[in-house]
Amino acid sequence: MAFDLSRRTALKGMMNGAAVAVGVPLLDAFLDGNGTALAATGAQVPVRFGTWFWGLGVNPSRWFPDTAGANYDLKPELAPIKDYQSKISVLGNFNVILDGAPNLPHASGGPAIRTGRALTAERGLPGESFDVTIGDQIGTRTRFRSLDASAIGDPRNSLSGRGGGNLNPSETSAASLYTRIFGPGFKDPNSASFTPDPQVMARRSVLSGVTEQRQALEAAVGAADKQKLDQYFTSLRQLEKRLDVELTKPEPLQACVVPGAKPPEMTASGDIEAVIKNHEMMADMMVMALACDQTRVFNMMFNNGASSLTRIGSTITHHQLTHEEVLDNRLGYQPEATFFLTKIMEAWVYFIAALDKVQEGDRTLLDNTLILAHSETEFAKFHTIDNIPMMLAGRAGGRVKSGLYVDGAGTPVSRVGLSLQQIMGVSIDKWGSKSMETNKTISELIA
Numbered sequence: 001m002a003f004d005l006s007r008r009t010a011l012k013g014m015m016n017g018a019a020v021a022v023g024v025p026l027l028d029a030f031l032d033g034n035g036t037a038l039a040a041t042g043a044q045v046p047v048r049f050g051t052w053f054w055g056l057g058v059n060p061s062r063w064f065p066d067t068a069g070a071n072y073d074l075k076p077e078l079a080p081i082k083d084y085q086s087k088i089s090v091l092g093n094f095n096v097i098l099d100g101a102p103n104l105p106h107a108s109g110g111p112a113i114r115t116g117r118a119l120t121a122e123r124g125l126p127g128e129s130f131d132v133t134i135g136d137q138i139g140t141r142t143r144f145r146s147l148d149a150s151a152i153g154d155p156r157n158s159l160s161g162r163g164g165g166n167l168n169p170s171e172t173s174a175a176s177l178y179t180r181i182f183g184p185g186f187k188d189p190n191s192a193s194f195t196p197d198p199q200v201m202a203r204r205s206v207l208s209g210v211t212e213q214r215q216a217l218e219a220a221v222g223a224a225d226k227q228k229l230d231q232y233f234t235s236l237r238q239l240e241k242r243l244d245v246e247l248t249k250p251e252p253l254q255a256c257v258v259p260g261a262k263p264p265e266m267t268a269s270g271d272i273e274a275v276i277k278n279h280e281m282m283a284d285m286m287v288m289a290l291a292c293d294q295t296r297v298f299n300m301m302f303n304n305g306a307s308s309l310t311r312i313g314s315t316i317t318h319h320q321l322t323h324e325e326v327l328d329n330r331l332g333y334q335p336e337a338t339f340f341l342t343k344i345m346e347a348w349v350y351f352i353a354a355l356d357k358v359q360e361g362d363r364t365l366l367d368n369t370l371i372l373a374h375s376e377t378e379f380a381k382f383h384t385i386d387n388i389p390m391m392l393a394g395r396a397g398g399r400v401k402s403g404l405y406v407d408g409a410g411t412p413v414s415r416v417g418l419s420l421q422q423i424m425g426v427s428i429d430k431w432g433s434k435s436m437e438t439n440k441t442i443s444e445l446i447a
Contacts (some may be wrong), residue, residue, distance in 0.1 A: 153268030
């Protein structure tokens with residue numbers, strides 16, 4: 001028997017006198033020779049984007065490479081990435097320009113990287129973060145526009161939002177993240193059966209009825225109300241797209257393996273051992289959310305900016321140590337504070353490795369993803385915000401070169417955000433505000 005192989009291939013037959021059809025997963029036979037697109041239609045394998053954050057920076061002389069380009073040298077504090085160096089680029093000497101705004105300790109750096117703007121208030125974001133903009137570009141046909149998580153257990157630990165001081169709250173435990181992704185509303189893309197939720201169908205029907213009356217309503221109101229209605233209907237259209245996703249049988253995905261059991265609920269804790277465990281479980285959940293195409297955008301926060309990490313048996317926080325621990329003159333750094341940085345870099349490698357284990361044709365999920373990892377300060381003891389450590393992992397489906405050290409030579413950090421958005425398909429030719437407005441991308445990274 002000959003098969004016409006395509007993404008829509010199904011095994012068809014009869015059972016008890018009734019016709020049945022069983023879907024099959026995303027097989028290599030459905031992909032082109034490079035494993036990057038569906039052979040029948042040319043549709044590309046999804047490209048994803050994410051961020052990974054850690055607080056309190058690095059010891060610069062022990063972290064940043066000395067020489068720009070490929071095969072960069074690995075200093076002691078960057079050594080944990082050795083096995084993945086060819087898939088990770090390091091970014092240095094990109095500066096945050098405040099234009100007279102205060103340097104708010106542990107608060108100014110992160111928002112400047114994410115929005116291209118100087119922060120003028122203690123909390124929130126001064127503008128839309130680039131992950132949200134990218135989500136509007138690549139996340140409209142997935143169940144979640146983005147997923148946000150904080151391994152340290154604080155829902156306010158977030159650098160994602162549309163501005164105006166607002167932040168997208170983070171999931172705080174692997175158990176809650178599991179429920180959100182794989183709980184009610186999840187449709188297994190590899191299941192042979194699919195039954196649309198009647199409640200979702202009803203909501204979709206109601207929304208369609210509302211949008212059909214839009215023009216008549218807009219004609220009856222003034223300019224100010226028209227602007228409000230435009231914002232309202234834009235939100236409705238976004239919700240309709242999400243409901244459409246929930247009412248459409250998912251495409252089968254070979255890499256999607258639904259976790260067998262919900263992780264145990266963990267009490268929020270700043271103990272580094274507990275945070276590492278929570279992060280590992282969250283990383284595994286996030287990887288499967290991407291592999292199952294539940295989202296194409298994510299934000300993973302390992303700890304908070306003014307890091308409240310501790311060690312079991314101690315009440316002294318990571319943050320306290322960066323300011324109070326005496327600098328060891330023989331070593332040239334603060335060994336107790338640096339212990340936490342070593343654990344943070346190991347956690348970053350765990351996340352990268354989890355993505356790289358998932359095969360998608362000839363590539364891995366990491367190859368089809370682009371992740372920006374960054375901190376909020378360079379050297380925590382002095383709250384410096386120039387030369388904040390940043391890394392890029394993955395190749396965005398072949399759009400990005402990897403394994404480089406890029407020296408920004410003191411140019412604005414907004415070049416990073418502009419480059420990321422352009423790589424991910426956002427139509428934008430400049431980004432940032434005031435002295436951080438730029439139209440100069442990081443050409444070294446573009447494949």
